[in-house]
Amino acid sequence: MRVLSGKGELQHVLMRAVTVLANRVGISSLGLTGSYAMGIEREFSDVDLVVYGKDAAQVAYDLFTSAAVPVSCETEFGGFKLEGWPCVPWRRGLLSDVPTPVSWVGVPPSLASHCKAFTERGPSPSKLAPFRGVLTVPGGQPEGLLYPPCVRSEEGYIIVSYEYNAGGPLYQGGVLEVTGLLAATEDVIFLGSRELPGSLRLLKPYRS
Numbered sequence: 001m002r003v004l005s006g007k008g009e010l011q012h013v014l015m016r017a018v019t020v021l022a023n024r025v026g027i028s029s030l031g032l033t034g035s036y037a038m039g040i041e042r043e044f045s046d047v048d049l050v051v052y053g054k055d056a057a058q059v060a061y062d063l064f065t066s067a068a069v070p071v072s073c074e075t076e077f078g079g080f081k082l083e084g085w086p087c088v089p090w091r092r093g094l095l096s097d098v099p100t101p102v103s104w105v106g107v108p109p110s111l112a113s114h115c116k117a118f119t120e121r122g123p124s125p126s127k128l129a130p131f132r133g134v135l136t137v138p139g140g141q142p143e144g145l146l147y148p149p150c151v152r153s154e155e156g157y158i159i160v161s162y163e164y165n166a167g168g169p170l171y172q173g174g175v176l177e178v179t180g181l182l183a184a185t186e187d188v189i190f191l192g193s194r195e196l197p198g199s200l201r202l203l204k205p206y207r208s
Contacts, residue, residue, distance in 0.1 A: 057106030068093030084202030139173030163192030
């Protein structure tokens, strides 16, 4: 991976972060985004990485949940709220000897190719109604770790989130109280929209 910018300590920070993740997912499954990619990084900047594909995203998730140290425990993201989960740094934290936070986002081979409910309807759904209900989401659906997170509930609903921070909780699954926008004719629930950011609340962890 070519370092796009940065000198001295910042460059070393970037390379250490890349090395830690590349050792697990493979260098061909990694990309660089955020301030480092744009050449505007500072000492306080996160190292933002892109992880390509379901398998690599699951490896990254396992690495972060087992080895990363939490930086903060945020529960609200642009109005979207998470409730009931412990503070587990599934996509952002301190890794190994990297002195600044490392974060990642999982992406599919092409735009939303893992989520037909998104691609067939389009990114700007219409004719939606507010939804609030309790759904059981089976854990371990790899589509939850790709953008946009996209999982199916046991009740037959598909949950799609514009907010990536919902991905880890949706991947973990469980009995969830879900608030969002429902496309009733397609049984698709959208989270993280501007119209209704929505929320997820964990009522009971998933048990297979």
